Amino acid sequence: MFRSDSRYTYSFLQIQRRTVKIVLILLLFSVSLGHAQVLELECQSAVGVVGENTKITCSFKFPPGFEDATINEVKITKKGQTDPVLYINFLDPAVNEGLRIQLHSRTDPSLLFTNTAVSDEGEYEYGLDTNRGVIRDGVFSLSVTAKYDSPVINSVPEEIKVGDGAELYCSTSGGYPAGGIHWFDSTGANWTERATLKITKRDDRLLTMSSKLTLTVTGLSLEPFRCVVLNSSFSEVGETSFRQRTIGGPHSSPHPALVVALVLVPVLILILIIIWCRRRRKRAPREPAAGGGADVDGTVTPLKKE
16 A cells, blocks of 8 residues: 555656646747747848948837847858858957947947948848847848949050951949940940950959950941940940041041141241242342333433434
8 A cells, every 4th residue: 555655656746747847848938939029120131332331221020018129149140151240249348240340229230331342242140139039030131332433445456447357445444243335336326246245353352344346447437436334234334435546448537647747738838938939039130111210319310312
C-alpha cells in the first residue's frame, strides 16, 4: 500500500512539472507573439544623388494602445555582406560603427546617408532592439544616380575628303547608371544604328560612355551632326553639335589660312596699284599746250610770227 501511494505521488509530481513547463513555454510564446504584434517597422525605398545626402524615411507601426518606442540598439547590414554598415548601441556607445549613416533619433528610425556614393546602392536589412520589442525583418533599398558631364565630339581625321570614310567620337563621363548616346544630322535623321557604344567604369564606380559613328563624307549638307546623351530613363541630359571640316566638295570648309589669303591678297594688289599710279604721276614731265601757254609765273607768252 505504501509503495502504491509513493508511485502515485511520484507520477503526480511529474505531471505537475510537465504542466509547469508547458505553461512557461506557452507564456514565452505568447510574449514573443505579443512583441511581434506590438511593433513593426516600415521603410520607404529612396533614390540618392552621388555626393549629396539621402534620407531613408522609416516609421514604427503601433497597434491601438501603443504610441511610442525607444531604440536601444541598431544594426544595418547590406544584403550579401556579413559585417554591418551601421551598428549603434546606446547602452554601450564605445562599440558603435559606421556612423557615416546617421539615425534620426532614438524615437525615429529614419536614416541619413551622408555623401552618397555608388557603393551605397543596394538592399539592406534593418534590425532594431527597443523597449517595445525586437525587430529583425526590417528592409529598405537605395538606388543611386549621377548626372553625366557635357558631351564632347572629336573627328578622326580632323580634315575629311569628300568620298572618304570618317569617324566621329562623342564621349561623356561622371554619370550613373548607364544610359545611351544618340546621333542626329541637320535633317533630324537618327544615325544611332550606325554607331557603337562603349561604357567603362571609373575607380569611383561612375561611368564613362563613348559612342563612335562611322560614316562616308558625300559632300551633302548633313551638318552639323548632333550628339545627344540619354540617362537610364531615356531622358535627354546633354547635347552638343559638330560641323565637319571637309575638303574637295561644294560644301567644303576652307582652311583658315586660305580664307586669310583670299582676303589679304586682293587688298595688297590694290595698295600696290595705288602706289604705282602715284609714282607715275610724279615722274611724268609737264609740256605746254599748242598755240600758247602760260609761264610759271602766270604770264602769257605770245606766239612768234613766221
